[in-house]
Amino acid sequence: MPTTAQELFDRVLDQDSYISWDTAPIDLPAHEKYSSDLAAARSKAGTDESVITGEGRIRGRRVAVIACEFRFLAGSVGVAAAERIVSTIERATAEQLPLLASPTSGGTRMQEGTVAFLQMAKIAAAIKHHKDAHLPYLVYLRHPTTGGVFASWGSLGHVTVAEPGALIGFLGPRVYESLYGEKFPEGVQTAENLYQHGVIDGVVPVRWLRPILDRVLRVVCGTIGAPSELEPAPTLSQVPDIPAWDSVVASRNPVRPGVRHVLRHGATTLTPLSGTGQGEADRSMLLYLARIKGTPCVVLAHDRALTVESGAFGPAALREARRGMHLANELRLPLVLIIDTVGAALSKDAEERGLAGEIARCLADLVTLQCPTVSVLLGQGTGGGALAVLPADRVLCTQNGWLAPLPPEGAAAIVYRDTSRAAEIAAAQGIRSRDLLESGIVDAIIPECPDASEEPIPFSQRVASAIAREIRELALIPAPKRYAARLNRYRTLGLP
Structure with missing residues (x-):
């Protein structure tokens, strides 16, 4: 079974340290079918949107966190989800916190069309401002991560690792097959292959993620002693x-x-x-x-x-x-x-x-x-x-x-x-x-x-x-x- 967003936080963060930053998603006009899809997604995923955000501690160190919930419309990102992501990034920057992001998504939410597609620009800009403030941005890619999510906030980490066997790629294999009438070559869009080709830094099971993040944070947030x-x-x-x-x-x-x-x-x-x-x-x-x-x-x-x-x-x-x-x-x-x-x-x-x-x-x-x-x-x-x-x-x-x-x-x-x-x-x-x-x-x-x-x-x-x-x-x-x-x-x- 895929790791849910909350399960990821439970595995990575100190016990009982997670505090949600989520507020109610912004209310957008939606046609009847889309409204029905959103209601079904909330029921299935147990979340009110495709991302959940907040803060917690990793071995005592405060960090901000963002994670996709794939059970909510395949983790797709529309205007409301993007606004939640950007608000979290901006708060992490204002509070001088390292940021851990964990996408798992099919990409842009097709029900919202082109306006959803353009949300990736503001997410990328927010991450750039966070990094310009000399704050760490760490990424853990979960299965699957494709489309505009991978082509924006999934690919901007200072350090980027992925879970074993994860499907990672820009164009989803189902879309490729539909467009070109043939299957995408096997073994290309995998975490392991992207690691071998220098696209990501490693392949890490979720059970190892917490100690690795701790090790990274002890360097990127470390202090220099006296000579x-x-x-x-x-x-x-x-x-x-x-x-x-x-x-x-x-x-x-x-x-x-x-x-x-x-x-x-x-x-x-x-x-x-x-x-x-x-x-x-x-x-x-x-x-x-x-x-x-x-x-x-x-x-x-x-x-x-x-x-x-x-x-x-x-x-x-x-x-x-x-x-x-x-x-x-x-x-x-x-x-x-x-x-x-x-x-x-x-x-x-x-x-x-x-x-x-x-x-x-x-x-x-x-x-x-x-x-x-x-x-x-x-x-x-x-x-x-x-x-x-x-x-x-x-x-x-x-x-x-x-x-x-x-x-x-x-x-x-x-x-x-x-x-x-x-x-x-x-x-x-x-x-x-x-x-x-x-x-x-x-x-x-x-x-x-x-x-x-x-x-x-x-x-x-x-x-x-x-x-x-x-x-x-x-x-x-x-x-x-x-x-x-x-x-x-x-x-x-x-x-x-």
């Missing part, structure tokens, strides 16, 4: 003076800890997000909501294992990165970018899908974000793929991390026509951590004692502590001053 609890960054004199090529070799060690290791040992309340939200997913770019050493943030990271395995990452990874940037900006969360890549893809597919443009847009977005930003050169930092997620308020580099326009072998091939001189050009280009610190490209070096591959857990915890320290220090700087300093940094970098 005094964490160790200061080491000085240049404390960093070993080792050849650049030694760092390149160390960074390529297959057992060197990557971002997953760092997050496993330095972060909590991790919630992975998936894809661009627009039908693309590149698993070499990771996107998380997390707390690093108790500090809430959005994490964007190259997955070293997948990047090495596939050779590089493509435009979809950069579009996912831009989604993470916008997410952090809308929620006013610190953004952490962890770099460990052999570089962006060099291929026909990457060129035709706009790789260069995505690098440019990442740079433009990242440099002009309003939220605090910290980037970390964890290992390899090659080419535009590394640069696209580098320019931040604070840039950290591990002792054996490095940054270069090309792999040293590629640079040697260009300059000397001899890849065997890679070590020579690595030294000449100033790619190692000490050189990057002296040139002002990075702000602090994270020690390795003596190599991350020999001490993976302490190293990972050290990286996490360094990130948390920088975020907490940035939080003390007024936002306009921090933003101006970032712009000036990259405006003057490299000038005498």
